[in-house]
Amino acid sequence: MTEEHTSTSTPSPKPLLSIIIPAYNEEQRLPASLDQIVAWMETTPYLVEVIIVENGSRDRTTEIAEAYAREHPNIRVVHSEKGKGAAVRKGIYEGRGDYLFMCDSDLSMPIAEVEKFLPPQLNGYDIAIGSREAPGAQRFNEPAYRHFMGRIFNFIVRALAVPGFSDTQAGFKMFKRDAALDVFPYQTIMGWTFDVEALYIARKQGKTIVEVPINWYFDEDSRVDPLKDTWNMFWDVITIRLNDRRGLYDSRPERSDSRSEA
Numbered sequence: 406m407t408e409e410h411t412s413t414s415t416p417s418p419k420p421l422l423s424i425i426i427p428a429y430n431e432e433q434r435l436p437a438s439l440d441q442i443v444a445w446m447e448t449t450p451y452l453v454e455v456i457i458v459e460n461g462s463r464d465r466t467t468e469i470a471e472a473y474a475r476e477h478p479n480i481r482v483v484h485s486e487k488g489k490g491a492a493v494r495k496g497i498y499e500g501r502g503d504y505l506f507m508c509d510s511d512l513s514m515p516i517a518e519v520e521k522f523l524p525p526q527l528n529g530y531d532i533a534i535g536s537r538e539a540p541g542a543q544r545f546n547e548p549a550y551r552h553f554m555g556r557i558f559n560f561i562v563r564a565l566a567v568p569g570f571s572d573t574q575a576g577f578k579m580f581k582r583d584a585a586l587d588v589f590p591y592q593t594i595m596g597w598t599f600d601v602e603a604l605y606i607a608r609k610q611g612k613t614i615v616e617v618p619i620n621w622y623f624d625e626d627s628r629v630d631p632l633k634d635t636w637n638m639f640w641d642v643i644t645i646r647l648n649d650r651r652g653l654y655d656s657r658p659e660r661s662d663s664r665s666e667a
Contacts, residue, residue, distance in 0.1 A: 420452040422504045425496030431510045432465040438512040445516045458492040460485045490599025509576035511624040522579040531584035531612035535577030535619040542618035567604045598641035
């Protein structure tokens with residue numbers, strides 16, 4: 406699949422922060438989220454870029470994203486193969502910032518809270534993950550059954566992949582640039598569970614990973630099917646362990662520091 410940039414310009418100064426938004430059929434949620442991000446960026450003393458990674462949408466997602474990119478030179482639109490993991494990896498390689506932040510398009514964490522992940526509030530880590538369970542975190546409007554299913558999956562993740570983390574699936578994760586470019590060349594899972602694989606690889610590499618308590622607002626339009634996706638994620642976790650046994654995370658794939666798909 407040919408990758409093309411659709412924005413008309415790229416900011417020349419190097420940004421401190423790249424916000425990566427995977428977007429699949431997001432014509433309803435994307436405009437409000439981008440409005441919030443644009444308003445927040447106007448208040449920041451540092452340069453921020455936004456990379457919208459459209460990955461196979463069948464609605465007006467591309468049209469809407471490109472309209473924002475035309476109006477805001479620090480917003481870019483790129484395309485990837487289907488799958489949230491594929492979209493995030495594309496965004497990681499496209500990002501120019503010292504910090505690379507993946508952000509769900511529903512913006513269930515207020516964007517201003519990204520400052521909790523950045524110096525001077527936080528430093529000395531390779532990867533910081535937003536947590537709905539860490540001390541100080543708050544959940545809003547989440548149905549009990551969704552919380553229960555999330556805790557089941559977290560138990561699976563802690564038991565089989567990355568023990569010690571209270572929440573790995575909130576959707577908001579910050580990578581220092583060097584750490585991201587060490588981890589993502591090993592990625593094999595292109596669906597929802599890509600971030601568990603990334604954390605598994607990062608821990609295997611000895612990266613420093615910290616949890617950041619966030620305020621998280623449940624979105625009734627969530628695309629996650631609690632039963633089907635939990636089952637699929639369980640098998641993805643098994644795949645991660647099998648990949649490790651086969652040595653897939655021990656080889657040395659070429660590290661990419663260019664803004665192109667690996």
